[in-house]
Amino acid sequence: MVAKTDVLVIGGGAVGLCTAYYLAQADRSVTLVEKGKIGSGCSDKNAGLIVPSHIIPLAAPGVIKKGLRWLFNPNSPFYIKPRFSLELASWVWQFMRASREQRMRESIPVLHHLLQASYPLFMDFTGSQESGAVKMIEDGLLMIYRTAKALEADVRDAERARQLGLEVSILDQQGLTQTETGLAVSAVGGIFYHQDAHLDPQDFIASLTSKVSENAVQVKAETEVTGFDLHQGKIRTVKTTGGDFSANQVVLAGGSWSPEIVAALGVKLPIQAGKGYSVTVSRPNVKPRLPAILAEAKIAVTPFADSLRFSGTLEIAGLDLSVSTRRVQGMLNAVQSYYPEMDMQEALHAPVWSGLRPCTPDGLPIIGRAEDIDNLLIAAGHAMLGISLAPVTGKIVAEMIEGKAPSVDVTALSPTRFN
Ligand SMILES: Cc1cc2nc3c(=O)[nH]c(=O)nc-3n(C[C@H](O)[C@H](O)[C@H](O)COP(=O)(O)OP(=O)(O)OC[C@H]3O[C@@H](n4cnc5c(N)ncnc54)[C@H](O)[C@@H]3O)c2cc1C
Known part of the structure; x- marks a missing residue:
């Protein structure tokens, strides 16, 4: 038997859930498979x-x-595992080309407009903790630098952000101490981005899941897409471990797995998985007041209500979730050089989470219709910004499916830009 749905969303991450939400808001009947x-x-x-x-x-x-x-x-925050893969070689080549000054300059306004459009949409999913919704804490983000060289390099980026209208403070040692009042910081200075925020992503996912269910989305977990039937350039049936589905429109929000999901359709997506780790402690001896990025070590430190999380590293090593203990220890050992009072013993023995960031070679997500398949839309490749950009991505995809002009210019995000 084939189950019918108007739109089938593949992938139950932040991007798939936000897409399902905005489609349901547009009165579409939606099924999400994960x-x-x-x-x-x-x-x-x-x-x-x-x-x-x-x-x-x-x-x-x-x-x-x-x-x-x-x-x-072996302790560095960035690593590409050498392996024979044409896709990887082509990705690295495209990454090198996109790393040129001019290309970066072109990408900045694209990311800026997406991020600005996404931020207010979080209000659709957050609220007071009393209401059961996830709380977004609008405390800003502190970048912390141990070397003047790294600080100077990032001040240029901070100036660009300021020119685009963001509120930014460049801090010396004293300014840093006055801004981060929760614990001692050993650093030469910092950059404070006033308009950043944070939330507990697990609560965000829980909140999104209940929102989509309230909006009549059929959410099917433990249901893997295994193949497709094509008919006259359209997907006629999506095959899953939970049975077949026929849909008018299919949205691919499969994160790092997106290329392999649609490979059999001949759709090529240059996405490499960028593995990162996080470690969460529930009894930190000291806690920063503000979320921070420890700049040279590329480690994010996020204070939640009842815990503290350290996240970092980027390993391009295929669809491999295994944990490199050495790299995690390198990451955790680096924390103490920024926060000398922090006892890392609990962290060094805590379970390690690993996740795969879906990375495109130009650092921009892929949002748009697949070239040769009429009813397939791609929403993937958000790399390190998938939580920040999930709401706007969902909104744009819903607008495209509704046949409306997207509220943000998506020309630069087209899946065909890599051809
Ligand atoms: C250490 C670390 C820290 C990060 N910190 C931040 C941050 O602070 N802010 C931020 O904005 N972003 C951050 N990110 C990035 C962010 O986590 C990702 O960009 C985002 O989660 C991607 O969401 P997604 O929905 O595209 O993919 P995913 O969450 O990976 O969802 C894709 C889903 O598709 C499912 N799937 C795969 N194959 C199939 C199939 N065949 N059938 C059905 N389902 C399938 C998968 O199981 C998966 O659940 C971080 C990432 C890491 C690793």
Whole structure:
């Protein structure tokens, strides 16, 4: 038997859930299928930062040089596992091209407009903790620097953000101490982005799941897409471990797994998984007041109501979720050099979560219709911004399916831009 639905969303991460929500708001009948538990891809235990400040794409000048230096350091925050793969070779080539100054300059306004449009949409999913909804804490984000060189380099990016209208403070040591009052910080200075925010991503996923269910979305967890039937350039049936579905429109929100899900359809998506880790402690001896990024070590530190989370590293190593204990220890050991009072013993023995960021070579997500398949829309490749950009992505996809002009210009996000 084939179950009928108007729109089938593949993937129950932040992007798939937000897409299902905005489609349901437009009175579409929606089914969402997820191969594991909802949120269990990359969306539930990440750093939870909502970052309008992150206007610089992953592919930027200097990244290649830094990356090459880090490649041979087992404790480094960035690593590409050498393997024979044409897709990886092509991805690295495209990444190098996108890292040029001019390309980065072109990407900045694209990310800025998406991030600005996404931020207010969080109001659709958050609220007071009393109401049971996830709370978004609008406390800003502190970047912390131990070296003047790293601080100077990022001040240029901070100036760009300021020119775009973001509120930014450049802090010396004293300013840092006055801003982060929760604990001692050992650093030369910082940059404070006033308009960033954070939330607990696990609560966000729970809140999204109840929102979509309230809006009559059929949510089918533990249901893996295994193949498709094509007819005259359209997907006629989606095959899953929970039976077949026929849908007028199919949205692919499969995160890092997106390329393999649609490979059999001949759709090529240049997305590489960028593995990262997080470790959460429930009894930190000291806690920062503000969420922070420890700049040189590339570690995010997020204070939640009852816990503290450390997140970091980016390993391009395929669809592999295994944990490199050495790299995690390297990440945790680096924390103490920024927060000398912090006791890392609990963290060093806590369970490690790993997640795969879906990374495109140009650092921009892919949002738009697939070229040769009429009823397939792609919403993937959000790399380190998938929580921040999930609401606007869902809204744009719903607008496209409704035949409306997207509220944000999506020309630069087209799946065909890599052809
Ligand atoms: C350490 C770390 C920290 C991060 N911190 C932040 C942050 O602070 N702020 C931020 O904005 N972003 C952050 N990110 C990035 C963010 O987590 C991701 O960009 C985001 O979760 C991607 O969401 P998604 O819905 O596209 O993918 P996913 O959450 O991975 O969802 C895709 C889903 O598709 C499912 N799936 C795969 N194959 C199939 C199939 N065949 N059939 C059905 N379902 C399938 C998967 O199981 C998965 O659940 C971080 C990532 C990491 C690793």
